[in-house]
Amino acid sequence: MNSLEIAKSCSTYSCWHPLFALEDLEEGGVPVYTQLLDQAVLCERLSEGKVSVRLADQQRGPDRQAEDLHSQVQFGFVWACIGPNPQLLFDIPEYHEPDRRNVCTGVFGVEVSAPRAIENFLDMGHFPFVHTGLLGIEPHTEVVDYQVTVSDEPNEIVATECLFFQPQAAVGSVGGVVTEYVYRVPHPFCAILYKSCPFDESRRDVITIFVQPESEERIRAHTMMSIVDPESSDTSIRLFQQMIFGQDKPILENQFPKKLPLDPLDEISIRADRVAVAYRKWLASGGVRYGVIPGAQAT
Amino acid sequence: MLKLYDYELSGNCFKIRWFLNILGIEYESVAVEFYPSKEHKSAWFKEINPLGQLPVIDDDDFRLRDAQAILVYIATKYDSSGNWYPSHDASQTGEIAQWLSFADSLTATISSARLATTFFFDFDLEKCQTGGHELLRILDEHLWFQEQQQLEWICRGRHPSLAEIACFPYVALSEEGGISRQEFAAVRRWTDRVKRIPGFIGMPGIFPAGS
Numbered sequence: 001m002n003s004l005e006i007a008k009s010c011s012t013y014s015c016w017h018p019l020f021a022l023e024d025l026e027e028g029g030v031p032v033y034t035q036l037l038d039q040a041v042l043c044e045r046l047s048e049g050k051v052s053v054r055l056a057d058q059q060r061g062p063d064r065q066a067e068d069l070h071s072q073v074q075f076g077f078v079w080a081c082i083g084p085n086p087q088l089l090f091d092i093p094e095y096h097e098p099d100r101r102n103v104c105t106g107v108f109g110v111e112v113s114a115p116r117a118i119e120n121f122l123d124m125g126h127f128p129f130v131h132t133g134l135l136g137i138e139p140h141t142e143v144v145d146y147q148v149t150v151s152d153e154p155n156e157i158v159a160t161e162c163l164f165f166q167p168q169a170a171v172g173s174v175g176g177v178v179t180e181y182v183y184r185v186p187h188p189f190c191a192i193l194y195k196s197c198p199f200d201e202s203r204r205d206v207i208t209i210f211v212q213p214e215s216e217e218r219i220r221a222h223t224m225m226s227i228v229d230p231e232s233s234d235t236s237i238r239l240f241q242q243m244i245f246g247q248d249k250p251i252l253e254n255q256f257p258k259k260l261p262l263d264p265l266d267e268i269s270i271r272a273d274r275v276a277v278a279y280r281k282w283l284a285s286g287g288v289r290y291g292v293i294p295g296a297q298a299t
Numbered sequence: 300m301l302k303l304y305d306y307e308l309s310g311n312c313f314k315i316r317w318f319l320n321i322l323g324i325e326y327e328s329v330a331v332e333f334y335p336s337k338e339h340k341s342a343w344f345k346e347i348n349p350l351g352q353l354p355v356i357d358d359d360d361f362r363l364r365d366a367q368a369i370l371v372y373i374a375t376k377y378d379s380s381g382n383w384y385p386s387h388d389a390s391q392t393g394e395i396a397q398w399l400s401f402a403d404s405l406t407a408t409i410s411s412a413r414l415a416t417t418f419f420f421d422f423d424l425e426k427c428q429t430g431g432h433e434l435l436r437i438l439d440e441h442l443w444f445q446e447q448q449q450l451e452w453i454c455r456g457r458h459p460s461l462a463e464i465a466c467f468p469y470v471a472l473s474e475e476g477g478i479s480r481q482e483f484a485a486v487r488r489w490t491d492r493v494k495r496i497p498g499f500i501g502m503p504g505i506f507p508a509g510s
C-alpha cells in the first residue's frame with residue numbers, strides 16, 4: 001500500500017485536520033495550496049469567516065459546494081476532512097472564555113511524522129537539554145511520576161500531575177518555578193497542554209499543537225496559545241513560542257525512523273515514558289496507520 | 300547602549316548576538332518579528348532599513364545594516380586584540396572580505412532553502428539546495444587544505460576571524476534547509492572547533508558543543 005492508500009484505509013481519513021490559521025488567509029483572496037494526507041488541497045477564505053476547501057485536482061462543475069470537502073473554522077484555524085464521514089472535532093472550553101488571549105503562534109514545516117511531533121510535545125524529559133534555561137535546566141532533570149488516564153467519552157488521553165522545575169516557564173514568568181502540566185490528547189495528531197498561569201494561580205494557560213500531516217514524514221505544525229496574560233504583547237507571546245519550537249525542530253528532524261513505531265517492543269523499553277506508551281497504544285487501538293510503523297499484531 | 304534589531308530564529312542576527320557575546324559587549328535587543336507577521340517589511344522598520352532586512356544596529360545614533368558590515372564595524376571598534384579583523388594586514392583582511400561575501404552566498408542559498416522548508420516561503424527549493432550543497436563542497440575542500448597546513452580556521456593565522464562568525468550560522472543550519480553535511484567531514488570538524496571558541500552561544504537549531 002502506498003501512503004495515500006494507507007491514509008484512505010485508516011481512521012485518519014475521517015479526522016479533521018488543520019490547514020491554515022484563518023488570519024493568514026486573505027478574505028476573498030486567491031485560493032492557497034497546501035498538502036494534506038498526500039493530496040494537494042486548495043483553501044479559500046470567503047466572506048464572513050466562511051471557508052471553502054477542495055482537492056486541487058477536482059474539476060469544478062456548476063454545483064461548487066458538492067465538490068467541497070468538509071471544512072470548518074475552529075480555534076482560529078481552518079480544518080478540513082477529506083473522508084466522507086468526519087468525526088466530531090474536540091473542544092477546548094477555555095478557548096471560549098472572554099478574557100483569554102487567543103494567539104496563533106505560527107506554523108512550521110518539519111520533516112517528521114505527525115505522531116513523532118505529538119510524542120515530542122508530550123515529553124517533559126527533553127526540557128533541560130533542549131529548552132535549556134527556559135522550560136528546564138540541569139540538574140533538574142527528573143520527571144516525577146504522574147497520572148495517565150485514557151477515557152472513552154470523550155475518547156482521549158489525559159496526563160495529570162506532571163511537575164517540572166522551569167527556569168522561565170512562559171514569556172510572563174520571572175524566575176524559576178515548579179510548573180504543573182496537564183496534557184490532553186483528544187485527536188491522534190493534536191495535543192493540548194495546560195500549565196500553571198503566572199498571572200492567576202486559579203487558572204491554567206493553554207498551549208496547543210495541531211499537526212497537519214502533509215505526508216507520512218512531513219508535517220506543518222500549527223501552534224496556538226490561549227492564555228491569561230494582561231501584559232505581554234501578541235508579538236512577544238509568538239516570539240517565545242517560536243524560540244521553543246525552533247529548538248524542537250532539529251530534535252524532531254533527527255528522529256529515526258521518522259514514523260512512530262507502535263510495536264511495544266520497539267522503542268518503549270528504552271524510553272519508558274508512560275504517556276508515550278499510552279499514546280502509542282491508543283493510536284494502535286484507534287486504528288491509526290498513517291505516519292506509524294504498525295505493531296506486529298496489526299500487520 | 301548598542302541596539303540590535305533582532306529576530307531569534309535568524310542566522311544573520313545570531314551571528315551579531317554571538318560576536319557581541321564573545322567581546323562581552325552589552326546590548327539592547329529590539330525584537331522584529333520576521334515570521335509570521337513580516338514585521339521587517341513594515342513601514343516603521345523600512346524607515347530603519349529601506350531594504351527591509353535584518354539585522355540592523357544602532358550604536359550611539361550610528362546606524363548600520365547588513366550582518367557582514369556590522370561584524371566589520373564591531374570588530375574594528377570594539378575588539379582591542381585585533382584578532383578577529385586584523386585591519387593592518389592586507390592579505391588577511393582581503394581573505395576575510397572574500398569569505399564575508401561567501402557568507403552572503405550562504406544566505407542566498409541555505410538560508411533561503413530553510414525559509415522554504417520551515418516557513419513556507421515561495422522559493423525554488425531545489426535550486427537553493429543545489430546551490431547550498433555546492434558552497435558546502437567548496438568550503439569543505441578549502442578547510443581540508445587548511446588542515447593540511449595545520450590551519451584550523453578559514454583564513455590564514457592562528458586565531459579564528461570574522462570569516463568564522465559570518466559563515467558558521469547557515470552552515471550549522473543547513474540540515475533545516477534539507478542540505479546534509481554528511482559527506483563534508485572537514486566542515487563537520489570545523490563546526491566542532493567553532494563551537495569550542497570561548498564565548499560561543501547557541502540559537503534555536505544550533506546546540507552548543509558536546510550536545
Ligand SMILES: [Fe+2]
Nearest residue numbers: 120130131248
Ligand atoms: Fe520541546
